[in-house]
Amino acid sequence: MQQELLFKVLVIGDLGVGKTSIIKRYVHQIYSQHYRATIGVDFALKVLRWDSDTVIRLQLWDIAGQERYGNMTRVYYREAVGALVVFDVTRASTFDAVLKWKDDLDSKVTLNHGRPVPAVLLANKSDHLASQQPKLDSFCRENGFVGWFETSAKENTNIEEAARCLVEHILNNEESPMIEREPGSLVLSGFTNATKGHLNCSSCVKQ
Numbered sequence: 001m002q003q004e005l006l007f008k009v010l011v012i013g014d015l016g017v018g019k020t021s022i023i024k025r026y027v028h029q030i031y032s033q034h035y036r037a038t039i040g041v042d043f044a045l046k047v048l049r050w051d052s053d054t055v056i057r058l059q060l061w062d063i064a065g066q067e068r069y070g071n072m073t074r075v076y077y078r079e080a081v082g083a084l085v086v087f088d089v090t091r092a093s094t095f096d097a098v099l100k101w102k103d104d105l106d107s108k109v110t111l112n113h114g115r116p117v118p119a120v121l122l123a124n125k126s127d128h129l130a131s132q133q134p135k136l137d138s139f140c141r142e143n144g145f146v147g148w149f150e151t152s153a154k155e156n157t158n159i160e161e162a163a164r165c166l167v168e169h170i171l172n173n174e175e176s177p178m179i180e181r182e183p184g185s186l187v188l189s190g191f192t193n194a195t196k197g198h199l200n201c202s203s204c205v206k207q
């Protein structure tokens with residue numbers, strides 16, 4: 001029987017780092033230079049055919065960068081099972097803010113037993129870089145990110161890979177709350193043994 005899983009994923013990071021652009025590229029295959037700040041929160045849905053009997057619906061919550069200074073994030077973060085934390089490689093201050101976003105996330109949403117939801121770090125606008133960025137493996141290990149990717153929404157680099165890495169970690173979390181959908185019904189459910197196991201994310205940081 002085919003199963004459909006719905007995962008709420010947050011996309012967070014400072015103002016103008018490219019969260020909306022990453023989502024638009026990933027979901028609609030479009031990119032624009034034009035900058036319009038997100039107000040509050042926006043949503044997009046990406047449907048992934050994961051394997052022959054699993055369809056994953058990724059509900060992407062595009063949280064405005066300015067929200068870190070507001071108090072709405074607790075509401076927005078509720079029931080999220082994963083996050084993409086984005087910074088802009090051309091602006092060091094946005095990297096400095098990454099841990100503040102991660103702390104905000106960890107303080108407001110956790111899995112059972114208080115474990116953090118998986119978070120993947122995105123070094124966006126990598127098309128701007130003349131040379132390689134320092135590798136972030138140890139930064140990720142030390143700060144609880146499950147992996148990191150140099151992305152470019154402009155050139156469509158590594159966005160699918162990053163999302164895949166995140167989904168693999170979400171699936172590996174036995175206790176991730178999830179909605180399993182059968183035609184005509186919506187029920188909250190835990191994982192089935194058929195869904196978990198055997199998953200391996202080669203591009204993610206080795207823990």
Ligand SMILES: Nc1nc2c(ncn2[C@@H]2O[C@H](COP(=O)(O)OP(=O)(O)OP(=O)(O)O)[C@@H](O)[C@H]2O)c(=O)[nH]1
Binds near residue numbers: 019034037065154
């Ligand atoms: N060169 C380059 N520019 C990018 C990339 N991603 C986004 N931008 C540009 O950066 C600006 C901000 O992008 P947004 O996607 O609106 O940023 P955001 O993080 O959603 O911003 P807020 O909604 O204010 O939090 C826009 O002008 C984009 O065109 C990228 O990968 N490379």
